[in-house]
Amino acid sequence: MTILEFTDVHLSFAGVKAIDGVSFTVGRQELFAVIGPNGAGKTSIFNVLSGVYRPRSGRVVFDGTDLVGKRPHEIAALGMARTFQNVELFANLTVLDNLMLGRHNHIRYGPLSAIAWLGRARRAELAAREAVEQIVDFLELEQWRRLPVGLLPYGVQKRVELGRALAMEPKLLLLDEPVGGMNVEETEDMARFILDIRDELDIPIVLVEHDMGLVMDLADRVLVVDFGRAVATGPPADIQHHPDVIRAYLGEVQPT
Amino acid sequence: MKGRPLLHTSYASEMALFNTPAKRVWFGVLLAVAVAVPFLLTDDILQLLALCCVAAIGAIGLGLVTGYAGQVSLGHAFFLAIGAYTAAAISGDPDGRVIGFGVTNMLVWLPAAGLAAAAAGVLVAPLATRLRGLYLAIVTLGLVFIGQHIASEWSSLTGGVGVGRPAASLEVFGYQLATTDAFATRDQKLFWLMLALLLVFALAARNLARSKVGRAFTAIRDRDIAAGVIGVNLARYKTIAFAVSSLYAGCAGALLYTVSGYFDPSSFSLLLSVQYIAMVLIGGAGTVSGAIAGAFFITLLPRLTRELQAWVPFISTQPNEVPNVFQVETILYGVLIIVFLIFEPRGLFGLWVRARNYWKAWPFSY
Numbered sequence: 001m002t003i004l005e006f007t008d009v010h011l012s013f014a015g016v017k018a019i020d021g022v023s024f025t026v027g028r029q030e031l032f033a034v035i036g037p038n039g040a041g042k043t044s045i046f047n048v049l050s051g052v053y054r055p056r057s058g059r060v061v062f063d064g065t066d067l068v069g070k071r072p073h074e075i076a077a078l079g080m081a082r083t084f085q086n087v088e089l090f091a092n093l094t095v096l097d098n099l100m101l102g103r104h105n106h107i108r109y110g111p112l113s114a115i116a117w118l119g120r121a122r123r124a125e126l127a128a129r130e131a132v133e134q135i136v137d138f139l140e141l142e143q144w145r146r147l148p149v150g151l152l153p154y155g156v157q158k159r160v161e162l163g164r165a166l167a168m169e170p171k172l173l174l175l176d177e178p179v180g181g182m183n184v185e186e187t188e189d190m191a192r193f194i195l196d197i198r199d200e201l202d203i204p205i206v207l208v209e210h211d212m213g214l215v216m217d218l219a220d221r222v223l224v225v226d227f228g229r230a231v232a233t234g235p236p237a238d239i240q241h242h243p244d245v246i247r248a249y250l251g252e253v254q255p256t
Numbered sequence: 257m258k259g260r261p262l263l264h265t266s267y268a269s270e271m272a273l274f275n276t277p278a279k280r281v282w283f284g285v286l287l288a289v290a291v292a293v294p295f296l297l298t299d300d301i302l303q304l305l306a307l308c309c310v311a312a313i314g315a316i317g318l319g320l321v322t323g324y325a326g327q328v329s330l331g332h333a334f335f336l337a338i339g340a341y342t343a344a345a346i347s348g349d350p351d352g353r354v355i356g357f358g359v360t361n362m363l364v365w366l367p368a369a370g371l372a373a374a375a376a377g378v379l380v381a382p383l384a385t386r387l388r389g390l391y392l393a394i395v396t397l398g399l400v401f402i403g404q405h406i407a408s409e410w411s412s413l414t415g416g417v418g419v420g421r422p423a424a425s426l427e428v429f430g431y432q433l434a435t436t437d438a439f440a441t442r443d444q445k446l447f448w449l450m451l452a453l454l455l456v457f458a459l460a461a462r463n464l465a466r467s468k469v470g471r472a473f474t475a476i477r478d479r480d481i482a483a484g485v486i487g488v489n490l491a492r493y494k495t496i497a498f499a500v501s502s503l504y505a506g507c508a509g510a511l512l513y514t515v516s517g518y519f520d521p522s523s524f525s526l527l528l529s530v531q532y533i534a535m536v537l538i539g540g541a542g543t544v545s546g547a548i549a550g551a552f553f554i555t556l557l558p559r560l561t562r563e564l565q566a567w568v569p570f571i572s573t574q575p576n577e578v579p580n581v582f583q584v585e586t587i588l589y590g591v592l593i594i595v596f597l598i599f600e601p602r603g604l605f606g607l608w609v610r611a612r613n614y615w616k617a618w619p620f621s622y
Binding site for chain 2: 038050051052071072073075076077081082083088089090091092093097100102104107109111114115116117121122125126128129149164165222244
């Protein structure tokens with residue numbers, strides 16, 4: 001069973017081929033990693049998936065729906081959540097408000113009931129607040145709850161962003177460099193959260209990451225991209241020894 | 257919880273509007289003072305304070321679109337004009353010199369003015385979904401000039417430049433809300449009425465701001481790409497922001513000239529928009545209480561500069577002499593915006609937060 005089919009997608013910016021015919025599928029219980037050198041097109045793949053970029057051609061089918069041409073909020077409503085490489089939190093808002101924003105699609109009332117703040121709107125807000133508290137608990141964010149996220153350390157901000165994505169109750173989670181710029185301890189914490197998300201919450205994950213140790217330990221399958229092309233796909237053990245992957249990362253071996 | 261007033265035992269008590277005893281007490285004191293003020297002040301000051309309350313309604317509206325949703329609008333004067341003329345036309349004398357439909361009930365013309373302006377806001381909103389930042393500011397600036405041109409040409413509605421027309425009448429089911437009688441003067445009643453309306457509009461704005469809608473506004477303001485990715489429909493929420501903001505502007509415009517009773521098309525110039533921007537920026541963008549404080553500050557400013565003459569005798573009160581108080585006033589708008597943006601971007605609200613935090617930690621510095 002697959003949740004995501006990414007088929008022969010092409011994306012270019014004025015002659016630069018950011019994605020040049022990449023295809024892959026992600027299973028419903030899978031932790032799928034995308035790796036590649038800088039500028040290989042990993043984040044472009046994410047931006048196509050979440051609707052920020054529109055591909056020139058190709059098909060992206062998520063849970064039975066074609067995503068090409070859909071706008072970001074429509075894709076979010078279908079159950080796709082993501083985090084960003086450079087933290088994209090609402091820096092002036094508190095941790096709680098950021099998480100509440102993650103529940104935007106699960107809170108249903110209009111501006112008129114918001115103004116009255118009686119009955120439906122009030123009940124929905126209280127329910128959302130309770131749901132958010134479970135995420136605070138899950139990601140161990142208790143001590144930072146009421147602080148504006150702009151004041152928090154970088155590692156915690158990454159965790160809050162993960163929490164905001166989880167608050168959306170996604171069917172698929174896209175993580176763009178979740179441990180980028182973190183120290184060993186923070187990396188281990190994040191690895192533990194990622195495994196918990198897959199195993200306890202049963203959410204499939206697509207992971208873009210440069211930390212090879214993390215990718216090789218966590219991922220079920222790995223896709224290697226280079227210059228917008230898929231170089232290889234397979235289990236981590238195979239990828240590590242794949243000649244094309246070694247060439248992409250280390251360059252050509254000169255014959256002596 | 258007895259003895260621990262800051263301990264919340266339910267989300268409902270934590271998320272309440274006045275969730276600390278300090279907020280409850282201060283709001284109560286402020287409200288009591290506001291209600292009692294008409295017995296202490298003279299009528300001309302009360303009239304000014306009534307204007308402050310109406311301006312605050314307009315400023316809250318601009319605060320929602322510019323402060324919360326981050327869409328800089330210089331077109332507030334345009335929406336104020338739509339509200340003012342809609343109300344005046346509905347309530348106007350059908351046999352008079354200018355268009356009038358003779359429906360003098362405030363419960364009719366006030367919502368109608370708000371809805372007419374909101375409809376205009378919805379028409380303008382698509383611009384905001386296409387443009388952002390300075391480009392949007394310039395386009396909304398264009399609205400003010402279009403509005404002014406229409407108002408000066410369409411003299412059967414507006415009475416024409418320099419002549420004007422009477423404003424809507426403050427009347428509910430035939431009962432005059434603001435007339436001097438044995439119990440209170442016109443200006444006392446006027447102030448209470450505007451204060452009550454301000455409370456209603458402020459509460460509504462505060463509820464909207466703390467709801468799903470308000471959070472979506474701040475998300476769009478801070479990072480619009482991330483807002484889209486978490487499921488906020490940018491076009492929808494920008495439209496809501498403009499509609500609500502214009503609704504507030506329309507109601508404020510309708511009420512603004514009921515105080516003086518008369519207005520002409522030259523009122524709705526760029527200066528009016530700038531005054532409202534100044535209210536929001538000086539009061540504190542992104543807060544309802546800041547917008548109210550800013551509106552009172554900016555509306556009382558001319559009165560204060562007029563008092564200036566007593567201390568600085570070389571400033572004249574005659575408009576044909578230089579330097580005069582009117583020039584000082586105009587310069588002050590600019591200077592105050594600059595000073596606040598550099599030294600306290602959170603505005604008057606920020607000053608209040610500083611004072612509060614100082615006394616919270618007292619006698620320690622943090």
